Amino acid sequence: MSTTNALLKDRLVRITMSMCAFSSLFFLFLIFVFILIEGLPLFYRVGLLNIIAGFKWAPTKGHFGIFPMIVSSFLVTCGALLVGGPLGLACAVYLAEYAGKKKKLFLKPALELLAGIPSVVYGFLGVLYIIPVIRTYWGGSGFSLLAASLVLGIMILPTVISISYDSLMSVPRAYREGSLAMGATKWQTTYRVVMPAATSGILASFILGMGRAIGETMAVIMVAGNALKIPDSILAPLRTLTSNIALELAYASGDHRLGLFSTGVVLLVIIMILNYLANFVIRRRVVK
Amino acid sequence: MRLNPRIVNSGVLLLLNMVALFTVGILVVIVCLIVLKGITHISLDFILSYPEDMGRHGGVFPSVISTLFLVFLSIAFATPLGLGTAIYLTEYTRESLLTKTIRFGVESLAGIPSIIYGLFGFIFFVTKLKMGWSLLSGALTLTIMILPTIIRTSEEAIKAVPRHLRIVSHSLGATKWETVVKVVLPGAAPGIVTGIMLSIGRAVGETAAVIFTMGSSLRLPTSLFESGRTLAVHFYILAREGISMEKAYATALVLVVSILAVNILAYYIMHKVIAKYS
Numbered sequence: 001m002s003t004t005n006a007l008l009k010d011r012l013v014r015i016t017m018s019m020c021a022f023s024s025l026f027f028l029f030l031i032f033v034f035i036l037i038e039g040l041p042l043f044y045r046v047g048l049l050n051i052i053a054g055f056k057w058a059p060t061k062g063h064f065g066i067f068p069m070i071v072s073s074f075l076v077t078c079g080a081l082l083v084g085g086p087l088g089l090a091c092a093v094y095l096a097e098y099a100g101k102k103k104k105l106f107l108k109p110a111l112e113l114l115a116g117i118p119s120v121v122y123g124f125l126g127v128l129y130i131i132p133v134i135r136t137y138w139g140g141s142g143f144s145l146l147a148a149s150l151v152l153g154i155m156i157l158p159t160v161i162s163i164s165y166d167s168l169m170s171v172p173r174a175y176r177e178g179s180l181a182m183g184a185t186k187w188q189t190t191y192r193v194v195m196p197a198a199t200s201g202i203l204a205s206f207i208l209g210m211g212r213a214i215g216e217t218m219a220v221i222m223v224a225g226n227a228l229k230i231p232d233s234i235l236a237p238l239r240t241l242t243s244n245i246a247l248e249l250a251y252a253s254g255d256h257r258l259g260l261f262s263t264g265v266v267l268l269v270i271i272m273i274l275n276y277l278a279n280f281v282i283r284r285r286v287v288k
Numbered sequence: 289m290r291l292n293p294r295i296v297n298s299g300v301l302l303l304l305n306m307v308a309l310f311t312v313g314i315l316v317v318i319v320c321l322i323v324l325k326g327i328t329h330i331s332l333d334f335i336l337s338y339p340e341d342m343g344r345h346g347g348v349f350p351s352v353i354s355t356l357f358l359v360f361l362s363i364a365f366a367t368p369l370g371l372g373t374a375i376y377l378t379e380y381t382r383e384s385l386l387t388k389t390i391r392f393g394v395e396s397l398a399g400i401p402s403i404i405y406g407l408f409g410f411i412f413f414v415t416k417l418k419m420g421w422s423l424l425s426g427a428l429t430l431t432i433m434i435l436p437t438i439i440r441t442s443e444e445a446i447k448a449v450p451r452h453l454r455i456v457s458h459s460l461g462a463t464k465w466e467t468v469v470k471v472v473l474p475g476a477a478p479g480i481v482t483g484i485m486l487s488i489g490r491a492v493g494e495t496a497a498v499i500f501t502m503g504s505s506l507r508l509p510t511s512l513f514e515s516g517r518t519l520a521v522h523f524y525i526l527a528r529e530g531i532s533m534e535k536a537y538a539t540a541l542v543l544v545v546s547i548l549a550v551n552i553l554a555y556y557i558m559h560k561v562i563a564k565y566s
Contacts, residue, residue, distance in 0.1 A: 006463050006466070007463065009463070009465060010463045010464050010465050013464075013465045013468075014380055014464075016372065017372050017373075017375050017376035017380055018376055018380070019372075020368070020369050020370075020371075020372025020373045020375075020376060021372065021373040021376040021377060021390050022390070023369050023373065023435075024373060024390060024393040024394045024397055024435060024436070024439065025389065025390060025393035027393075027397060027432045027435070028393045028396050028397055030408070030412065031400065031404065031405075031408045031432075034408055034411050034412050034416070035404065035407060035408060035411075038411055087307060087310075087311060090303075090304055090307040090308070091307060091308050091311050093304060094304040094305070094307065094308040095308070098301060098304055098305075099308070107308060107312060109552075109555040109559075110312050110315055111311060111312065111315070112551075112555070113315055113548060113551055113552070114311075114314065114315050116489045116490075116493070116547050116548060116551040117315075117318060117493070117544065117547070118492075118493030118494070118495065118520055118543060118544075118547065119493070119495065119496075120493075120495050120520055120523055120524045120527070121318070121322065121493075121523075121540055121543065121544060122318075123527075124523070124527045124536065124540065125318060125321060125322075127527070129321070154314055157311060157314075184293075185293045185294060185296070185297040186297055186301070187293070187296055187297040187300040187301070188293055188297070208399075211399055214401070215400075215401025215402070215403065215404075216401070217401065217402065217403040217495075217496040218495045218496055218524060221528075222527070222528060242401060242403045242496075245403050245406075245407060246403055246406070246496055246499075246500075249406070249407070249410065249500055250499075250500070260407070261407060261411070264403075264404055264407045267401065267403075267404065268400070268404055271399055271400065271401060271404075272396070272399075274399075275395070275396065275399040279395075
């Protein structure tokens with residue numbers, strides 16, 4: 001009798017666990033449905049092109065053009081990648097190939113701690129220590145594409161480092177030994193053998209770093225200046241898609257609020273494309 | 289002229305050393321700046337007293353309490369869900385289209401930016417479910433946001449428990465669930481705790497998702513349906529509206545030190561686990 005009870009309990013547990021497992025899919029579904037319900041009507045009413053290719057954002061007067069913000073988000077993301085990509089990759093290479101065991105034990109967690117610093121703190125320090133430097137040496141207000149790229153470049157480091165590092169570490173030891181045995185130096189081995197073998201993972205780390213940068217909000221609001229036009233130089237202020245939502249959501253109502261959800265839809269689509277790309281790049285390696 | 293590979297090799301080594309040092313230097317500079325500038329404005333009184341004049345004077349007591357409540361609630365909601373998912377994925381199914389779909393869901397949730405969570409929480413919990421700007425709306429939004437971290441780390445921890453322990457348990461007549469509770473979970477506990485700690489760090493530092501779901505009332509929340517202002521949100525408002533640099537630094541210090549402490553503890557536990565299994 002007690003055995004059947006135990007088995008019954010086992011079944012109940014299995015059902016509960018599977019319900020937990022479906023919760024993630026359910027939440028994802030909810031998020032998409034509610035963002036789309038709020039965000040899509042304006043695309044029908046105003047027209048897709050008038051939103052994603054429109055230049056004028058004046059939501060209370062019926063203009064919902066977010067093209068400058070799309071371009072700005074793209075520029076900031078590329079800027080962040082230019083700063084954080086090489087730096088992160090170099091750190092990953094150092095950690096995976098050069099650092100001794102003891103150094104690694106200290107360095108790896110230290111670099112991961114960068115991910116723990118809240119984005120508002122990055123923004124705050126950017127305002128106090130990066131903006132004045134830009135203002136003094138290059139002119140302008142300092143709130144700029146350059147400032148946002150520098151701050152975001154640092155913020156994407158943990159993503160770039162940890163994923164590149166994992167892909168470098170997954171290159172079989174035999175590759176390195178073969179190369180070294182043929183008389184190649186450590187760097188020749190790293191550059192010609194290990195890094196090419198890890199290309200897809202390194203690429204994925206860059207794409208996910210871009211995803212992180214394009215989704216970042218508070219730090220960007222604080223340092224980017226939030227001007228509503230396409231920046232004409234790296235010293236010009238700009239407003240990203242995320243900033244647009246966060247700056248106006250608190251007081252927006254009616255169509256204005258719907259416009260912010262439309263901005264969210266565009267952001268969500270870009271993020272999904274980046275995630276898909278990263279997955280695609282990683283999966284190709286496995287197939288190969 | 290070709291450069292001598294040996295010279296290039298030493299040059300690169302030097303360069304990489306410098307880059308790594310520089311990057312760690314960024315962390316050190318950030319922490320030092322916050323600590324040195326904040327420490328002169330912080331005291332026990334700052335943590336335990338109420339803010340006056342929008343935070344220009346006084347302390348951050350309501351924000352400390354709001355943060356603690358918010359983090360406690362979201363961890364309390366997310367841990368059972370995340371752990372259940374991890375147990376299901378590792379113990380109750382084989383790799384199949386179903387598990388792939390669930391993993392896709394988890395990965396997608398992890399990739400969604402926090403401002404989208406803010407938008408969603410604002411329209412769903414705050415507006416549609418009429419919870420208003422409240423502790424509960426904030427906690428439910430954060431629950432979804434930290435769920436992927438808890439699932440991933442728990443899954444890794446459960447997978448790391450040696451297979452033969454499960455086989456022995458089954459051979460002694462234990463059911464699947466008994467095996468999970470008495471053998472697998474105790475072995476995986478430190479790894480699961482690491483995931484929870486990392487999630488706490490994330491929840492404490494979050495701003496974009498919290499400010500639009502929990503609001504920014506400076507009063508001490510006395511129920512689940514009241515608004516509150518977490519430390520991160522308070523810090524953001526102090527800094528962005530230029531209310532008080534001293535108070536901003538002091539708040540940042542509380543924020544950064546508590547997050548670093550939680551994260552370092554998490555890595556310490558993880559390190560112990562890795563040492564145990566290898």
